[in-house]
Amino acid sequence: xxxxxxxxxxxxxxxxxxxxxxxxxxxxxxxxGDIQGIIEKLPYIKKLGVDVIWLNPIYKSPxxxxxxxxxxxxxxxxxxxxxxxxxxxxxxxxKLGLKIILDLVVNHTSSEHPWFKKSRSxxxxxxxxxxxxxxxxxxxxPNNWGSSFGGSAWEYVEDVGQYYLHLFAKQQPDLNWxxxxxxxxxxxxxxxxxxxxxxxFRMDVINLISxxxxxxxxxxxxxxxxxxxxxGAANGPRVHEFLQEMNxxxxxxYDVMTVGEAPHTSADEAALYTDERRKELDMVxxxxxxxxxxxxxxxxxxRRFKLADLKTVMTRWQKVMEVHHGWNSLYWSNxxxxxxxxxxxxxxxxxxxxxxxxxxxxxxxxxxPYIFEGEELGMTNVAFDNIxxxxxxxxxxxxxxxKTVHHLDEDYIMxxxxxxxxxxxxxxxxxxxxxxxxxSAGTPWLKVNPNYHEIxxxxxxxxxxxxxxxxxxxxxxxxxxxxxxxGSYQIVDEKNPDIYAYTRSDEKQxxxxxxxxxxxxxxxxxxxxxxxxxxxxLLSNDAASETEDSTTLRLAPYGARVYLCKTGA
Ligand code: NOJ
Numbered sequence: 001x002x003x004x005x006x007x008x009x010x011x012x013x014x015x016x017x018x019x020x021x022x023x024x025x026x027x028x029x030x031x032x033g034d035i036q037g038i039i040e041k042l043p044y045i046k047k048l049g050v051d052v053i054w055l056n057p058i059y060k061s062p063x064x065x066x067x068x069x070x071x072x073x074x075x076x077x078x079x080x081x082x083x084x085x086x087x088x089x090x091x092x093x094x095k096l097g098l099k100i101i102l103d104l105v106v107n108h109t110s111s112e113h114p115w116f117k118k119s120r121s122x123x124x125x126x127x128x129x130x131x132x133x134x135x136x137x138x139x140x141x142p143n144n145w146g147s148s149f150g151g152s153a154w155e156y157v158e159d160v161g162q163y164y165l166h167l168f169a170k171q172q173p174d175l176n177w178x179x180x181x182x183x184x185x186x187x188x189x190x191x192x193x194x195x196x197x198x199x200x201f202r203m204d205v206i207n208l209i210s211x212x213x214x215x216x217x218x219x220x221x222x223x224x225x226x227x228x229x230x231x232g233a234a235n236g237p238r239v240h241e242f243l244q245e246m247n248x249x250x251x252x253x254y255d256v257m258t259v260g261e262a263p264h265t266s267a268d269e270a271a272l273y274t275d276e277r278r279k280e281l282d283m284v285x286x287x288x289x290x291x292x293x294x295x296x297x298x299x300x301x302x303r304r305f306k307l308a309d310l311k312t313v314m315t316r317w318q319k320v321m322e323v324h325h326g327w328n329s330l331y332w333s334n335x336x337x338x339x340x341x342x343x344x345x346x347x348x349x350x351x352x353x354x355x356x357x358x359x360x361x362x363x364x365x366x367x368x369p370y371i372f373e374g375e376e377l378g379m380t381n382v383a384f385d386n387i388x389x390x391x392x393x394x395x396x397x398x399x400x401x402x403k404t405v406h407h408l409d410e411d412y413i414m415x416x417x418x419x420x421x422x423x424x425x426x427x428x429x430x431x432x433x434x435x436x437x438x439x440s441a442g443t444p445w446l447k448v449n450p451n452y453h454e455i456x457x458x459x460x461x462x463x464x465x466x467x468x469x470x471x472x473x474x475x476x477x478x479x480x481x482x483x484x485x486x487g488s489y490q491i492v493d494e495k496n497p498d499i500y501a502y503t504r505s506d507e508k509q510x511x512x513x514x515x516x517x518x519x520x521x522x523x524x525x526x527x528x529x530x531x532x533x534x535x536x537x538l539l540s541n542d543a544a545s546e547t548e549d550s551t552t553l554r555l556a557p558y559g560a561r562v563y564l565c566k567t568g569a
Contacts, residue, residue: 011200011257011282012327013485014051015363015475016101016370020335021058021080022066023428024373026440033428033439035081035089042092044457048376048468049475052099052257054202056335058086062112064171065149065393066426067103068204069110073189090197099199101257106186107205108172115185116173120157120164130185132165132176132211144217145233146226150397153229167208167229169393177209177242190250200256203281206243207262207273210236222298225405234264240272243280252279259329259368260284267317271324283329283368288313290337297406300398300416305344307517311491311500318366318489318502328367332358333375338424342381345558346519351378351455353558356470356541360560361500361515363474366489371471373429377460378467382427382449383418391446395421432458473539481538481564483511492527499524499555508568511538516555524553533565 025037035058045053057067060075067077076083093100109116118127134142136156141163145153147170154163155170165174175182190201211233218227243260251258260273262284273281292309295301321328332340341347345354355378363369384390387399395417402408402416418424423446430452431438437452449455460466478484487504498518504511512530516522531551542556553561 016052017050029441031442035085071110071112101200104201105204133162144227145229203260206260210239267320271326274326283327330367331370347380357558357560376471381424430456510565512563535563535565
């Protein structure tokens with residue numbers, strides 16, 4: 001391996017397609033999506049036009065948290081296939097010019113990982129120091145931290161007389177990154193996959209790996225029973241040092257991309273992770289726009305976002321990344337979030353129109369866009385009547401907490417679950433109107449959304465006006481117009497209550513993006529300074545019509561327009 005830094009920035013021009021393997025396509029009829037199923041659908045992904053595929057965890061796991069609890073980092077989960085299947089996928093994808101990035105889950109392992117089994121066997125075992133163990137304080141947990149999935153973040157183990165930390169489920173013990181051996185293990189795992197030829201990593205909750213050594217109590221927020229761990233664990237004292245070490249030791253030797261998941265990270269903090277001169281990560285996933293509809297109890301609420309807040313948040317991230325040499329990741333959804341058309345658009349009367357508008361708004365911003373499987377079809381949230389039909393651990397835990405701690409009524413609880421459950425994203429991909437949406441010949445591990453008769457890939461592929469073909473255009477425009485990657489962002493008409501408009505500019509031209517969040521037709525006056533510029537319509541989601549003096553746009557409900565304006569010689 002040469003010592004030279006091999007990194008290039010192809011990812012700035014790329015669009016990423018996220019696959020949740022369990023829910024994508026089942027090739028063997030066991031009801032669970034698998035790697036051969038992904039291989040079958042590579043032509044579909046290629047047709048959409050993306051550059052990179054991100055796979056959620058595919059490793060051996062007891063599936064307490066659907067693969068985010070890994071018991072062997074170098075083995076493929078048997079439900080998904082074999083290492084040979086994975087190698088075939090990688091090589092077939094590469095033949096089509098598609099790159100593949102994998103999920104790196106190293107804040108924690110599964111409690112079934114051999115390291116943890118040894119760690120919990122005795123304080124003297126060398127693996128004990130692989131995890132975070134603390135003595136009881138006055139016979140209790142070492143601090144008040146609650147886990148992300150409810151309950152305490154500490155679990156007591158009789159055999160060693162200590163508590164171990166788990167920021168997520170108790171089957172997901174946190175690794176001790178202070179131990180250099182742990183870091184070396186992680187780097188070895190990364191090299192193992194990179195040497196197979198993968199093209200990068202999405203790093204799970206990577207900003208949580210360095211905990212404050214004093215483990216301070218956290219504030220009790222959102223009516224929770226326990227304290228928040230964020231002040232003590234997010235963006236901790238050594239996180240940048242660890243990531244710079246990881247970059248030096250591993251990443252700098254490969255031409256790959258990285259995106260770190262970073263909950264509770266401000267734009268200024270994110271600039272530290274992604275400033276290219278600091279050599280840490282290429283970009284992070286932030287959560288600021290995902291928090292806009294949080295309520296009294298946090299995520300599970302029936303509040304709807306406000307457009308003014310969305311503008312503020314997105315604009316802040318666009319500006320801060322630009323000024324600080326950072327880079328944005330752009331996303332509306334992923335396997336942890338509700339479907340965007342249900343959450344930020346209208347999934348009944350204006351489903352197609354609002355899905356296209358949301359795609360437009362996001363894809364012309366600065367950053368690398370991520371499309372979560374089914375988003376390109378305008379797939380919607382699901383509303384199962386019975387909690388037993390849900391699979392997700394977070395959903396079950398919140399149901400229990402809302403019942404037993406807050407005594408909320410069933411209807412309200414189910415309403416918030418319908419709006420926010422992670423299973424909204426995880427229902428099987430809707431390929432056709434055949435049985436089980438064409439996802440599986442067996443019984444799917446999670447029920448399909450009953451609206452698959454109406455919303456499915458087969459029908460969209462035969463309709464030139466579909467969301468699918470609109471997304472294809474969005475991607476093509478990004479590839480064809482350099483300004484989408486490089487242009488400087490400026491919000492326009494910031495106070496407008498219905499419209500989100502912005503420009504992207506370079507010395508010679510400007511893109512003008514105008515998106516309506518109104519459910520009524522709207523007349524929009526283009527601001528004076530932009531009106532005078534000659535403009536060419538690049539894209540719209542309705543039959544674009546302008547008044548004669550071309551100063552005014554008439555936008556249909558959830559209308560969207562993109563213009564290219566010439567500003568220079
Ligand atoms: C974030 C992942 O996206 C989520 O699915 C998972 O439950 C947690 N991290 C824990 O790994």
